[in-house]
Amino acid sequence: MTGNFVIYNTLTRKKEVFKPLVEGKVGLYVCGPTVYSDSHLGHARPFITFDVLYRYLNYLEYKVRYVRNITDVGHLEDEVEGSGEDRISKKARLEKLEPMEVVQKYMNSFHFNMMQLNVKPPSIEPRASGHIIEQQELIESLLTKGFAYESNGSVYFDVEKYNQDFDYGKLSGRNLDDIRTNTRKLDGQEEKKNSFDFALWKKATPEHIMRWSSKWSDGFPGWHLECSAMSTKYLGEKFDIHGGGMDLTFPHHECEIAQSTANLGEEPVQYWMHNNMIKINGQKMARSLGNFVTLQELFSGNHEILEQAYSPMTIRFFVLQAHYRSELDFSNEALQASEKGLNRLMTALSTLNEIQASKVSTVDFDSVKEKCFAALNDDLNTPIAIAHLFDGVKIINSIKAGKESISVRDLNDIKSFYNKVVFEILGLQEENSDAKENSEILSGVVELLIELRKQAKSNKDWGMADKIRDDLNKIGIEIKDTKDGVDWMLK
Numbered sequence: 172m173t174g175n176f177v178i179y180n181t182l183t184r185k186k187e188v189f190k191p192l193v194e195g196k197v198g199l200y201v202c203g204p205t206v207y208s209d210s211h212l213g214h215a216r217p218f219i220t221f222d223v224l225y226r227y228l229n230y231l232e233y234k235v236r237y238v239r240n241i242t243d244v245g246h247l248e249d250e251v252e253g254s255g256e257d258r259i260s261k262k263a264r265l266e267k268l269e270p271m272e273v274v275q276k277y278m279n280s281f282h283f284n285m286m287q288l289n290v291k292p293p294s295i296e297p298r299a300s301g302h303i304i305e306q307q308e309l310i311e312s313l314l315t316k317g318f319a320y321e322s323n324g325s326v327y328f329d330v331e332k333y334n335q336d337f338d339y340g341k342l343s344g345r346n347l348d349d350i351r352t353n354t355r356k357l358d359g360q361e362e363k364k365n366s367f368d369f370a371l372w373k374k375a376t377p378e379h380i381m382r383w384s385s386k387w388s389d390g391f392p393g394w395h396l397e398c399s400a401m402s403t404k405y406l407g408e409k410f411d412i413h414g415g416g417m418d419l420t421f422p423h424h425e426c427e428i429a430q431s432t433a434n435l436g437e438e439p440v441q442y443w444m445h446n447n448m449i450k451i452n453g454q455k456m457a458r459s460l461g462n463f464v465t466l467q468e469l470f471s472g473n474h475e476i477l478e479q480a481y482s483p484m485t486i487r488f489f490v491l492q493a494h495y496r497s498e499l500d501f502s503n504e505a506l507q508a509s510e511k512g513l514n515r516l517m518t519a520l521s522t523l524n525e526i527q528a529s530k531v532s533t534v535d536f537d538s539v540k541e542k543c544f545a546a547l548n549d550d551l552n553t554p555i556a557i558a559h560l561f562d563g564v565k566i567i568n569s570i571k572a573g574k575e576s577i578s579v580r581d582l583n584d585i586k587s588f589y590n591k592v593v594f595e596i597l598g599l600q601e602e603n604s605d606a607k608e609n610s611e612i613l614s615g616v617v618e619l620l621i622e623l624r625k626q627a628k629s630n631k632d633w634g635m636a637d638k639i640r641d642d643l644n645k646i647g648i649e650i651k652d653t654k655d656g657v658d659w660m661l662k
Contacts (some may be wrong), residue, residue, distance in 0.1 A: 198238075199224070199238065200414070202414070203241050204241065206273070207277060212501065213449045213457060216495075220414070221414045221444075224412075237293040240299065240397065241297070243298050288483045288487050289483070289599070297405065318433040320364065325390065327368040327371060342425050372391070373391055402431075413440040414443075447495065447496050448499070464476065470482070471617075478503045488509045488510075512557075513599070526582060532576060536566060539566070547592075560592065567585070
């Protein structure tokens, strides 16, 4: 394979040839989930995107340290204004659980979904709550250097002071005067010097469950601070790539840059990479908008907008059929097309094992390989790479039909190429038809039991309704009554 690996750098707004800080090694940090709910399709896109990046860097023979965090404290409801209740604390209050029970429950669910999607685990998966000391040390450093101030037990980053020496807004393209104009005045924020200053440490209110001792107050760290502290601990003060969803560009990543730059004196990250959003009915898919489909619902078909169940590999293939920086429109038709495309690709790979080799080749497969890797080198252009894989499928089918011949050496070369690209780099897996059929049977049985429970409740047979719910729970199937009906998931 030839050519340079080029990636789009959000910071410079252009494609750049990737050159790591240390030859042969890559430090990669990706913002992980806030574990207070089940993962939906929109959540899956960044983790699939950066899984392919991780795989491709490994294929290029880089030694990669991939850090993907778990946010289990400090992510407030209004992440732009830095206000509202902690999302995990709120979930704990609503479900009458300890906050770390909520974290464990949804972290387990997230890991299970990632396994289903064949997303490789990161090298290190730090949790924010396990790095309170590192975050407090970073706050101390920023206070000492004059980029932070204490107010009523909370500590804030002084954005205006930072902007005198550096450029706050350079990642997102926002001007500080515009940010000042568009920042809302909120109750309880009078303790800030400026409304756009963000929290490094928040003093906990009496009812706030998650809190740690500090010299400033009993409180909790700011969301933005967590990633600066954890990336520094495991990747050093400067590292190669920081990734995440486009919705994190502002304020999260902008604030990360400010904190780390103020502390270090120079920018911490060489390349910033952001995936675009998944849209449904013209809007970003988001839990806050209520227009989401969980991964478990996709895999089971248990959602009113779904016409059928879709396998994890169909979902992965669907995500990869759009460039990671492009918007991706969700629809049943698009998922069905992805299912057909994936089946066609996997059928061709099976056909390779049925082809009888000849003494000579009448086909030229080199151009397919070259174009495929050229697409991957061009900012991970997976849809173009997949298109070239299908060009190869035409050649495979032509050989199978006897219209072309291929030598043993060339046949083995094609098999090796498809194994590398389809399985190792794109991370697709062959569908297990038995497992898929069993999954569909399970979904049918659970739906039947949910209907029987509904009838029992209608007949006011509360004992039977509770028994069905409790027995399902015992075998690892959790059901939830919602205003829109009944949801179920594997625990």
